[in-house]
Amino acid sequence: MEELWQEIWQTISRNKWRSLMTAFGVFWGLLMLILLLGFGASITGGLLDSIKSVPSNSIFVMGSRTTISYKGFGRDRRISVDNIDMQLVRNEMTDEIRYITPINFAGTKNANVGEFNYDASVVGTTPSYYHVLPTQMIYGRYLNEVDQRERRKVCVIGRQAYETLFPGGGDPCGQMVQVGSISYTIVGVAKKLSELISIGTDLDRSLLLPINTEQLMYNEGSQIDLCVFTLKDRYPVSEWQEPILSIMKEHHYVHPDDKSAFFTINLSDLVMAFSLLFRGLDILLWIVGCGSLLAGLIGISNIMLVTVKERTQEIGIRRALGAKPQTIVRQILAESLVLTASAGLVGLMSGIWLLRLAGKIIEANPLEDYPLGNPQISFSVALAATFVIVIGGLLAGWMPAKRAMKIKAIEALREE
Secondary structure, three states: OHHHHHHHHHHHHHOHHHHHHHHHHHHHHHHHHHHHHHHHHHHHHHHHHHHHOOOOOEEEEEEOEOOOOEOOEOOOOEOOEEHHHHHHHHHHOOOOEEEEEEEEEEEEEEEEEOOEEEEEEEEEEOOOHHHHOOEEEEEEOOOOHHHHHOOOOEEEEEHHHHHHHOOOOOOOOOOEEEEOOEEEEEEEEEEEOOOOOOOOOOHHHEEEEEHHHHHHHOOOOOEEOEEEEEEOOOOOHHHHHHHHHHHHHHHOOOOOOOOOOEEEEEHHHHHHHHHHHHHHHHHHHHHHHHHHHHHHHHHHHHHHHHHHHHOHHHHHHHHHOOOOHHHHHHHHHHHHHHHHHHHHHHHHHHHHHHHHHHHHHHHHOOOOOOOOOOOOOOHHHHHHHHHHHHHHHHHHHHHHHHHHHHOOHHHHHHOO
16 A cells, blocks of 8 residues: 555656646636635525515515406406505404505605705605514614504604615604605604515615604505515415405405406515526535546546556556456556545535635624625535545546556557
8 A cells, every 4th residue: 555655656756747737727627616606605695685585475566457357346456555555454353464565656756855855766665664674773762652543643664765865864754855845753763674675665765654654744545555474484485375365355355366366475485586596596506516527537538548648568567467457447446536535525625715715804894784694514515525536536537447447568668
């Protein structure tokens, strides 16, 4: 065994520069594979965390148009969700429903504080909006049930609106903001936790009102533009979506089989779709990374073929002295494996070190609006990469080894 290692070292050191450049191909290929997988996990992890911060057991419902005539009402009738829908669902599904969050969009309106103006999106909603959309309070408080019940003229303004209306900074709570002919008292400043998620409007550019106040101030009656039904965890929204819609269809005299009267988005299905998309991205990264590694392995195989060609006489002499073909094959495979494994393991460790360094940089300088996960690879990925190195090294040496087996002693001794 010691002689085998000595021969391997002599063969590699005989052509140091060539061996180094060949090994660099494997090193670079595995380094790229680890970095691609690590940063891919960072991006997908950040995206999934942002998506999952929204209660996934939710269904978004908007009114649409009917496609089936029913109880004297013709088709193509416009359906609008209203306050009664919320109350009916709440009454009949008390045990299943966690939050019901109505949202109205009053449009973009000019808001001003003194000489400063901003075109804000005026949105009417309820306190549960805070749970549906990941939100952080910068100043003050969020809307509460008392604001809602008493139809108070209060508002929560988004971060971007606050920065424009109050360029000097400071706590604006208690101050008035004028929107058209109506004045609202600011009770809080909020910002969304991710640029990747918005529900109907950009929170940072919005002015949030209690929905009862918004409906009254802008003559919307009991109409609701969008309603979010969030169920308790033990009641999957995929199973309870139809019961919710059935209650609403009955209220609006919509045929039970009419699938178009309400436009719905099942958030749990959306989260699953994103998970599948990111899984596909992982597969793509594996393909790209393995492609880089394959290029390095092909380089090693070619170099081993050249090495076998250069050592034809040596192999012939060893065959003439009684060396078995298996011995020659073992040496060629061992040389290929040592070259591949050493370069690959250096690439693997370098990749892991760079990912740890990147993780510390991201932790020290987090991207507030575009959160990234920790760039890392799992133990199973490291194990798979090591397996790829070993198998790749053996495969890279197999073709040269087969060529070495075909060398006949008498023909090898005749070559110059």
